[in-house]
Amino acid sequence: MCFKTLPVEFDERGNATLRGGIPNPYDVTVAKPDVALTEDQRRERIERLVAANGHIKDLNMDPVTRIAGALAVHVTADTDKQAYLDAHAQATLFRGYEVILMGRDPRDAIFVSSRACGVCGGVHAHAAAYAIESAMGICPPPMGTVVRNMTEAAEMGYDNPLHLYLLAGPDYSEVILKASNPELWPKAESWRCPNADVHGYTTMADLAAALNPLTGQLYREGLEFTRLSREMVVLLTGKYPHPENVVPGGVSTTLTLQTLNEFHSRLGKIFDYAQRMLAVWDDIPAFFYEADERYQFVGYRPTNHIDPGYWDDPYAYDATYENCNAWGEKRWSTPGVVIGGELLTTRLTDINIGWEEFVEHSYYEESATTRYETDMLGNPISPYHPWNKRTLPKPGARDWKDKYTWACTPRWDRQVVEAGCYSRLLVTAMAQKMPESQFMSATGSSMRFVIPKGESGEREVEWHAPVRWNAFERNRGRAYHYLFSQLVALESLLEAYKLMKQGETRVAALNPKELERAIPMDERRSVGWWGAGRGWLTHHLVMDKGKITNYQICTPSTINASPRDPWGQPGPYEEAVMNTPIIEDVSDPARFTSIDMLRTIRSFDPCMPCTTHAYTGDGEVVRDVNTCSCGAD
Template sequence: MSQKEIFIDPITRIEGHLALRALVDTATRKPSDVWVFATMFRGFEVFLRGRPPEDAIHITSRICGVCGASHTNASMHAVDMAYGVAPEPLGVVLRNMAFAMTDALYDHPLILNMLGGPDYSELIVKKLTPSVWDDAQKTDAPHRDIHGFAKISDIMSALNPVSGKIWQLTMKYSRIAREAGVLIYGRHSHPSTVVPGGITTDLTNAEYLLVGYTYRLTKLTAWAKFLYAVWQDLVWFYEERHGYRDQGLTYKKHNMVSGGLFDDPEAYSSLDGSPEDFYKNVDQAASKRGIKPGAFVNGELVTKSYKEINLSIMEHVERAFYEDWKGAMPIYTEKDPEGNPLLWGKYDVAYHPWNKTTIPKPTARDWNGKYNWAAHVRFVWKDGTITPFEVGPIARLTVTAYQPNNYGSGNGVLKVTLPRSGGADDLPASVVDEMDLEWRAPPYSTTLQRVLARAFNVVVDVASAWDNVVKAVELVRNGRVKTSRPWTAPSRRTFGVGFTEAPRGTVRHWVVQEGGKIVNYQIHAPTTGNVSPKDKWGMSPFEQSVANTIVTEEVSPDQWEGVDFVRAIRSFDPCIACAVHLQVGENKIIKKMIVR
């Protein structure tokens, strides 16, 4: 067997600092082994210890310069629980409205069109797969009456960086989304108005805020219709005409988790009380989220419970650059606040995030040993099953689609009606009209289905924003304009867990506090689990997706650039990256700027 090594470091246009090594059989064009790994340590969990929990809400937003509000919100939920405080209903609505804009409707289009989009642009397709480009020039776009591009090649040209129409429109509409969110958050990407039990947004002129927000939402409604039509056509073209249907497959049976998003104002507000009561009743509130919490294990939706997901998350460091803390650090709790054993008693409780301690231990990279700065994140179920799992738009939509929700009966189909919208002067007139849009959960997650799910997620987020605008107007009209409740830190030890959904997937924060000081804090960004190293329970989604990708480049193996592999990776969670790799040694620093 002749092998070709493809080594890409860094992978650009992606959140975080990632690299990829693949050994590819040149005859089958498929990898025989894969490593995808994080190359940077940051240490937020370390320097949060000893600080007031409310500080974590603002410090953890600095984890990301794009979706900082996702970490703000996960931390906010964790601290709400640890303090036993919840906002007034209008505070919940304002939290939902702001997040829908500054993270969801700002970030999803940016990921689709500016970060992942160039992989399907004329510049890349014409260079690496010229036969695909030739076919695109001949193929009518099925939804051309909606998005206005006559041929598939016209869409590809519009995705060219800087000069392409879609690229340019993304700049404009992402700015509009940020403007709407900043009306509530005060700034982007690090919200300044979020506090335990509420939000400090000035509502002296609530009408101005709601009008300004709604004006921008009407524009984004037209934009969502346009985007979904564009990506429906690109996915159709690659799947139906060019054999890309199974590229980037993760698991043939779903292993997925969603933390849920968009709290119901009355249900979440009712959680106000003691930390223990907050935890006891959180499932009732979480079940009413617009996007649902839940977990699939080996193809079965085993739980819809926020609390059961918390009990099931395990993290270890066998092949990651950290010291195992078991036996060296304290166990803060063996059970949740209701007395249920962590990890269902099926695995050592030391490896639940409430008990995990981050102890970095950099060593030389070993492909058969430690090679990754991301730890192993696994799902431990009641029956003893332990498995890697996937998070992201396709996971949260699939989890939502298989239970009753605002957009479906639980049969695997989501249907959204977006209202008539104005202000689409730079979009086709057709997107102004009311439109019914549909998404069907696919049987498994692939590169293109992950992209299509992200496009439909924009549709769902617009619909959720409208739902919350209506609720805000009703609350203000009825004089219910309070947003926050006072909070104090319990002197006893209490625990909090916060789940939310970043554009890239489930964000999970855990806090242990005592007397207003953080005793322990743990963070799972979406990428933490998606890029975690392989172990005896299997490959992470990133590595699995590359392992199930075939090279389609129409050049000799010595010229392969790995475009199919980075398409698979970027379909999960690309974001702005600095694309700088530092290698330190012999008193010199080498900086590599690579664009792929």
């Protein structure tokens, strides 16, 4: 019984039904989550404080840099009580990819939707392929799935260090520490790094200097390793971002022994680097927690995470919705929902039917429908479910009480969940369902990894699920996720060698002519469950008469950057900022840099290009969109 807010219950065979006797069970006034503080109460409190206190600043940070894409964060900061009283996250970019996909051939979705994000370079192409092949009933051959796993694991090898060293890293560097937290610098100079023998930096000050933007050794090395991993990706995909080889039913990679050997030779360099990366991101939280225990609350949120899993079992994955719970639980990273630190489900159908997206505070017109009342298995779905929604873009004036962002508000069981690559570690660790591996194991509260030998020897490490999820734990989790993904790359490479030995080198189920003939003319619905460098990624697809009639992308940063929901619950960025104490010295309010908020926001690794989207119910709406959005014709 995983649903608390939605009136959904399960029979003895695990099929979901709506609890009877509730009129309009999905109405936002009927199924309401427990909300600690309503929006009105929050606003009242702020107004009271503003009246009594002169140290409250209303500030808008636009743009927030060192993230991908366009994000602004509005804060109400009380420099006297050292607290952020209010926060609003604004996605400031809309492009309309899903609108462009309306009415197109389903084969176009891979290359078009890939362009939703160039930072998560290949994940959209893959999610689209999963959605298309599920709708069309095409099951990739094992080598096709293995090559996808290798590609996507290598992609994480680019994504995680890019964030840790180019985007987030400078916030912990010498230049920023000295300016924003000068009180910490003497301690940094004397604090001996516990992992100095692994990463080679004796003191925190040495480590911080290596994180300096552009000049620091770790910054430069991080950039180099993103290039190495990108080489691994393009060996298989030709291009990065926007891979050229993902096809419905597999990949089009010409796989030779040289391809695998070149992949191997590059992967071999990564494990030494992973050891150093873990050492760095274990030492940074240790230093900050010791320097001031309030750092435990920078970016703090309750343990509410969601992830649809990542990297398939090539023998279990069959591209069907009917069997998705079985093949989903065999993924290297287990799908699941964790609320309040408790693992509620690992079934993809539960994840899907609990999913809703709201637009109360977003620049879209409301358009929930009841076109579909259930999924393909008869489980009930909400009018706000992606398959039912036709959200229409409508640029308008910014109003904190009304609409203020291009992101929408995804919720699971109407609760605020967070997505992150680290959520994979958490769910996989708790579920203990991951495939057997000589390198990875889940213990229920931790993940154990064996780092294979490189120039340094083999080493065992363990990631423990943190008691308190905050900015530091997100970054630490991201470093461990780097290792996790690279071990998946290794396992997948070994599987590829094995398949090659067996002569099973076919990489796609259909050739282009068969693919064209396989496009169904009846109505089909599907979802591609996949992941990005920031966690969760889904593409929901409806097609009819051989054309796309509804396409919807939900990205991890849509979840994390979401604004308030209909019940006033702030989105994850907003909530995390409101929980963040202002630790920097603000005795002179003019010196307030808001570094604590910036560390919080960046710890989520915001990726805004693909955050904003629109989707429509049918081809008709494209014209509606033109009419409603510009008012100019």
